[in-house]
Amino acid sequence: MGNYVIRGGRVIDPAAGLDRPLDLVIEGGRLKALAEPGTAMPSAGFEVIDAAGLVVTPGFIDLHAHLREPGHEHKETIATGTRAAARGGFTTVCAMPNTDPPIDTPERVAYVYQRARETGVIRVLPIACVSRGQAGQELTDLVELAGAGAFGFSDDGRPVYDGRLMRRALEYGLLTGRPVIDHCEEPGLAEGASVNEGPVAGRLGLRGMPAAAEEIPVARNIALAELTGGWVHLAHLSARGSVELVRAAKRRGVRVTAEVCPHHLALTDRWLLGAEGNAHPPVGTVPIPESLGPYDTRTKVNPPLRTWSDCLALIEGVRDGTIDVIATDHAPHHWLDKACEYGQAAFGISGLETAFGLLMTLVHADLLDLTTLVGRLTAGPGRILEEAGFRVPYTFRPGEPVDLVVLDPDVTWVVRPEEFVSLGKNTPLEGVTLRGRVLLTIFDGKVVFDGRGLRA
Ligand SMILES: [Zn+2]
Numbered sequence: 391m392g393n394y395v396i397r398g399g400r401v402i403d404p405a406a407g408l409d410r411p412l413d414l415v416i417e418g419g420r421l422k423a424l425a426e427p428g429t430a431m432p433s434a435g436f437e438v439i440d441a442a443g444l445v446v447t448p449g450f451i452d453l454h455a456h457l458r459e460p461g462h463e464h465k466e467t468i469a470t471g472t473r474a475a476a477r478g479g480f481t482t483v484c485a486m487p488n489t490d491p492p493i494d495t496p497e498r499v500a501y502v503y504q505r506a507r508e509t510g511v512i513r514v515l516p517i518a519c520v521s522r523g524q525a526g527q528e529l530t531d532l533v534e535l536a537g538a539g540a541f542g543f544s545d546d547g548r549p550v551y552d553g554r555l556m557r558r559a560l561e562y563g564l565l566t567g568r569p570v571i572d573h574c575e576e577p578g579l580a581e582g583a584s585v586n587e588g589p590v591a592g593r594l595g596l597r598g599m600p601a602a603a604e605e606i607p608v609a610r611n612i613a614l615a616e617l618t619g620g621w622v623h624l625a626h627l628s629a630r631g632s633v634e635l636v637r638a639a640k641r642r643g644v645r646v647t648a649e650v651c652p653h654h655l656a657l658t659d660r661w662l663l664g665a666e667g668n669a670h671p672p673v674g675t676v677p678i679p680e681s682l683g684p685y686d687t688r689t690k691v692n693p694p695l696r697t698w699s700d701c702l703a704l705i706e707g708v709r710d711g712t713i714d715v716i717a718t719d720h721a722p723h724h725w726l727d728k729a730c731e732y733g734q735a736a737f738g739i740s741g742l743e744t745a746f747g748l749l750m751t752l753v754h755a756d757l758l759d760l761t762t763l764v765g766r767l768t769a770g771p772g773r774i775l776e777e778a779g780f781r782v783p784y785t786f787r788p789g790e791p792v793d794l795v796v797l798d799p800d801v802t803w804v805v806r807p808e809e810f811v812s813l814g815k816n817t818p819l820e821g822v823t824l825r826g827r828v829l830l831t832i833f834d835g836k837v838v839f840d841g842r843g844l845r846a
């Protein structure tokens with residue numbers, strides 16, 4: 391069990407500065423050796439995985455996903471969500487606490503760990519609430535929650551609106567060494583809005599939220615991190631101005647880290663027009679599928695898809711390290727939650743199983759190199775977890791347990807949500823052809839996903 395030789399792959403391990411063909415020998419679930427290609431001679435009891443022509447990287451780490459358990463098991467469970475994650479190449483997923491009940495006590499943090507142990511196939515790290523019941527009034531006991539194993543604190547799904555509450559969260563966060571993660575949204579500017587404010591919203595007659603609805607709380611959070619010395623992590627940035635604020639703050643030495651989602655890097659608000667949006671490119675790095683009509687609620691996500699100018703600024707942020715992490719914000723929904731008019735539909739995209747393929751569109755368009763992309767899925771989030779006191783494998787270290795993915799950067803495939811392991815089939819990418827796919831995932835030294843029968 392847990393004995394493999396992975397042969398002939400191009401090993402990309404950004405934290406170790408590795409990018410060359412190597413064999414990996416895994417014995418008893420631990421990395422025994424990184425060997426020159428063709429030199430690893432396995433004895434009996436080893437499975438051989440032929441990775442010739444493929445890429446091998448550390449397992450992906452997702453700092454932001456909604457696994458919906460407890461309370462919304464019709465949308466997703468820890469069992470289905472972790473299997474979807476494994477299929478997407480993720481070996482660690484941080485679970486957002488906006489469940490029912492919300493994760494705002496140490497017992498509930500322990501419950502997520504317990505369910506993950508009982509039903510999950512990869513590592514799940516719970517995030518706990520900033521405020522009791524996510525009501526934005528009374529601070530939770532951050533120190534106790536951290537003691538129970540919460541990776542960080544967030545009221546995601548909604549912002550921490552009150553500046554005083556955020557200040558105190560950052561101060562108590564300092565005692566724990568863990569980040570306060572904010573969904574940056576100015577409620578007054580975003581109220582009743584479901585799309586980006588701009589020409590597309592105007593044409594469709596939908597109320598838009600301006601980029602300023604994100605930039606204002608980004609600036610506030612940076613100011614409060616500067617004031618308190620606390621650690622703020624900004625979830626799912628979507629706007630050009632936000633990237634510029636974070637870049638300037640990092641130059642001043644403010645303790646701020648930031649993430650971006652695949653859909654905000656690769657898709658624009660022109661997707662709301664349906665296929666006719668293709669008439670005026672660029673619509674992103676993927677053409678809008680013919681089957682997508684205008685007002686398709688599967689394009690509805692919070693923050694909303696914005697403009698190509700925003701995409702380019704976010705990509706530049708990923709390239710220069712202003713943005714530390716690519717996270718999915720996997721938000722699975724039941725079909726009924728989207729089967730209504732645009733303004734009423736639930737926000738969110740089921741993202742775990744398309745993340746890598748969608749991100750590869752940036753690489754194939756020469757907007758991002760593969761090593762940087764892998765870095766933002768492995769070393770970037772891995773170092774944040776390490777800083778918060780969680781030792782999760784994000785680089786290949788001899789003697790340690792192995793989390794790993796085998797990727798084909800060039801194989802094409804069509805997104806078919808009915809084939810998702812996730813219960814959430816809500817993606818605007820249905821019918822889109824992507825180039826690049828996860829073929830095999832190893833978690834803690836064991837194969838948890840093998841999509842192509844790579845094992846000989
Ligand atoms: Zn959010």
Ligand SMILES: [Zn+2]
Pocket residue numbers: 454456486546547719
């Ligand atoms: Zn979220």
